[in-house]
Amino acid sequence: MAAQVSANVVKNAATTKILAKVPPPAFSQATHRSRCLAQLRSKHNGLEKYIYLNGLKDRDPTLFYTLLYDNMREMVPILYTPTVGDACTNYSHIWRRPEGMYVSIGDKGRIREVLSTWPNVREGRIAVVTDGSRILGLGDLGANGLPIAVGKLDLYIAGAGVRPSSAVPICLDLGTSTERYLNDPLYIGVRRPRPSLEEMDEFMDEFMDAMKEVFPNLLVQFEDFSTDNAFRYLDRFREKYRCFNDDIQGTGSVVLSGFLNAAHLASHASGRPLSEHRILFFGAGSAGIGVAKQLLSFFKFEGMSEADATKQIWTVDSKGLITADRPGLQEHKKFFARTDYQGPPLTNLVDIINHVKPTALLGLSTLRNAFTKEVVEAMASHNPRPIIFPLSNPVSLCEVDYEDAINWTDGKVIFASGSPYKPISRGERTFEPGQGNNMYIFPGIGLGALLAKASRVTDSMVEQASVALASSLDREEREAGLVYPRLDRIREISARIALAVVRAAQNASVDGVPALRHVTDNTLLTYIKEQMWDPRPSKNHL
Numbered sequence: 001m002a003a004q005v006s007a008n009v010v011k012n013a014a015t016t017k018i019l020a021k022v023p024p025p026a027f028s029q030a031t032h033r034s035r036c037l038a039q040l041r042s043k044h045n046g047l048e049k050y051i052y053l054n055g056l057k058d059r060d061p062t063l064f065y066t067l068l069y070d071n072m073r074e075m076v077p078i079l080y081t082p083t084v085g086d087a088c089t090n091y092s093h094i095w096r097r098p099e100g101m102y103v104s105i106g107d108k109g110r111i112r113e114v115l116s117t118w119p120n121v122r123e124g125r126i127a128v129v130t131d132g133s134r135i136l137g138l139g140d141l142g143a144n145g146l147p148i149a150v151g152k153l154d155l156y157i158a159g160a161g162v163r164p165s166s167a168v169p170i171c172l173d174l175g176t177s178t179e180r181y182l183n184d185p186l187y188i189g190v191r192r193p194r195p196s197l198e199e200m201d202e203f204m205d206e207f208m209d210a211m212k213e214v215f216p217n218l219l220v221q222f223e224d225f226s227t228d229n230a231f232r233y234l235d236r237f238r239e240k241y242r243c244f245n246d247d248i249q250g251t252g253s254v255v256l257s258g259f260l261n262a263a264h265l266a267s268h269a270s271g272r273p274l275s276e277h278r279i280l281f282f283g284a285g286s287a288g289i290g291v292a293k294q295l296l297s298f299f300k301f302e303g304m305s306e307a308d309a310t311k312q313i314w315t316v317d318s319k320g321l322i323t324a325d326r327p328g329l330q331e332h333k334k335f336f337a338r339t340d341y342q343g344p345p346l347t348n349l350v351d352i353i354n355h356v357k358p359t360a361l362l363g364l365s366t367l368r369n370a371f372t373k374e375v376v377e378a379m380a381s382h383n384p385r386p387i388i389f390p391l392s393n394p395v396s397l398c399e400v401d402y403e404d405a406i407n408w409t410d411g412k413v414i415f416a417s418g419s420p421y422k423p424i425s426r427g428e429r430t431f432e433p434g435q436g437n438n439m440y441i442f443p444g445i446g447l448g449a450l451l452a453k454a455s456r457v458t459d460s461m462v463e464q465a466s467v468a469l470a471s472s473l474d475r476e477e478r479e480a481g482l483v484y485p486r487l488d489r490i491r492e493i494s495a496r497i498a499l500a501v502v503r504a505a506q507n508a509s510v511d512g513v514p515a516l517r518h519v520t521d522n523t524l525l526t527y528i529k530e531q532m533w534d535p536r537p538s539k540n541h542l
């Protein structure tokens with residue numbers, strides 16, 4: 001693309017200065033892609049790589065997305081977790097150019113006007129919206145949270161074929177409670193504490209109303225709101241607008257999917273039925289409780305009632321095992337609070353494991369190395385193949401490193417982490433970790449919801465997305481004992497998830513394209529794939 005543009009310039013202008021910008025005669029796109037990869041690999045750390053890629057996207061978006069498409073395993077950990085965490089933390093310092101929209105608390109009363117400044121509002125299809133109050137597990141980063149929205153949208157573009165011009169990254173700049181940013185002369189956001197709940201509710205009501213008016217075809221993905229607000233705004237808006245919360249629903253869906261595959265492997269080893277799985281959640285925030293609620297579907301698939309399914313789940317927060325008799329328990333923790341434990345508070349994780357005897361331990365706590373050797377060994381003492389999913393992001397907050405989990409279980413662990421780990425070789429064997437990250441699911445949910453023109457995102461759409469992901473492993477991946485498919489296949493997988501989401505929307509009568517109801521699954525899948533934007537120049541751009 002750069003070569004074509006420059007060639008046109010040469011035709012129309014005869015100045016040596018412009019001629020000097022023409023690529024060399026032997027220029028080829030293929031060589032240039034290799035050159036860009038070499039430049040990327042020459043950078044010394046993740047943040048430098050992030051800055052390089054960010055510049056490349058600005059200079060030549062088609063080249064950037066082609067490279068991303070062809071090098072998902074290498075580039076996703078830079079543009080997304082873990083490195084996007086560094087990018088967010090340091091965003092005010094590495095900022096180069098506007099790459100998304102800020103809607104500030106000062107814009108209250110004129111949000112519609114602000115949103116209308118976005119170019120091509122009619123093309124807007126997916127907005128990832130964060131208020132920066134809980135970016136990954138890194139806390140309140142305020143206006144520095146924008147790169148998480150940009151990174152998620154890059155996954156929509158590369159992983160589900162959403163057109164770049166349809167992607168709308170938004171950071172709500174509402175202040176921050178992080179002193180260090182308020183005192184940083186380079187801080188990019190408004191310098192004020194976060195608003196009261198009342199003021200925030202007014203802002204959010206106006207924002208969502210304006211979004212619908214300005215971007216009539218948009219799906220809103222709420223991302224990385226602090227836990228209370230994540231639940232509150234999902235409840236408040238889910239029936240009224242086409243929206244979902246990625247940390248609650250996307251994470252729930254992706255973990256249900258990995259758990260479906262993991263539970264089969266574990267039950268095969270133990271000989272115990274699927275209905276007897278016992279799941280312990282370490283961390284009971286928006287992600288922990290969102291996943292726990294979604295895992296009720298696992299027991300439901302085994303024919304159990306919701307009440308019986310709830311008994312198979314235990315939750316732990318910073319004060320220990322969550323029991324119903326704990327004074328002042330937050331609303332979102334009540335559903336799974338245990339009523340069958342009366343002893344002194346259980347605060348030590350090994351004691352809790354020995355009490356619960358879980359088959360699975362899921363970490364969504366933001367507590368680095370919380371799954372110590374003793375914890376992992378306790379899990380292995382109760383299970384021939386313990387399921388251990390340390391899901392906190394980025395890697396610096398992960399509950400246990402893959403290598404430790406392998407060593408401490410003698411390779412028996414069934415493992416998936418939120419951020420990526422590399423495979424580990426032991427003699428003849430190679431152990432390959434799963435990545436239990438909502439990045440596998442939200443591109444497909446978004447694509448399906450858009451193509452169905454769904455008026456809202458139902459629980460059944462989220463659940464069916466999960467089932468589609470779980471069943472998307474190919475034979476080689478199953479034989480390798482994986483619980484998630486490999487990232488290189490994300491487009492194929494997103495198309496299958498989108499198919500399941502369209503069907504679920506139709507079954508729930510929230511779809512808006514009657515013609516798609518009567519086509520076969522094969523025809524629908526072909527249609528979905530045809531709609532996916534492909535950055536590679538030789539492909540059809542729809």
Ligand SMILES: NC(=O)C1=CN([C@@H]2O[C@H](COP(=O)(O)OP(=O)(O)OC[C@H]3O[C@@H](n4cnc5c(N)ncnc54)[C@H](O)[C@@H]3O)[C@@H](O)[C@H]2O)C=CC1
Nearest residue numbers: 136137227283284285286287317318365392393418437438
């Ligand atoms: N893998 C994935 O796809 C996703 C991962 N996450 C990760 O999940 C983590 C949690 O996110 P949220 O639920 O929104 O955060 P949160 O801050 O609301 O929840 C954290 C939970 O961990 C508990 N916790 C903190 N310290 C603890 C300790 N010492 N012992 C026991 N429990 C402790 C807290 O009490 C709270 O219940 C983050 O690191 C986030 O990156 C979130 C969404 C998706």
Ligand SMILES: CC(=O)C(=O)O
Nearest residue numbers: 136224247393437438
């Ligand atoms: C993956 C993700 O959404 C999170 O860590 O918040």
Ligand SMILES: [Mg+2]
Nearest residue numbers: 136223224247
């Ligand atoms: Mg998130």
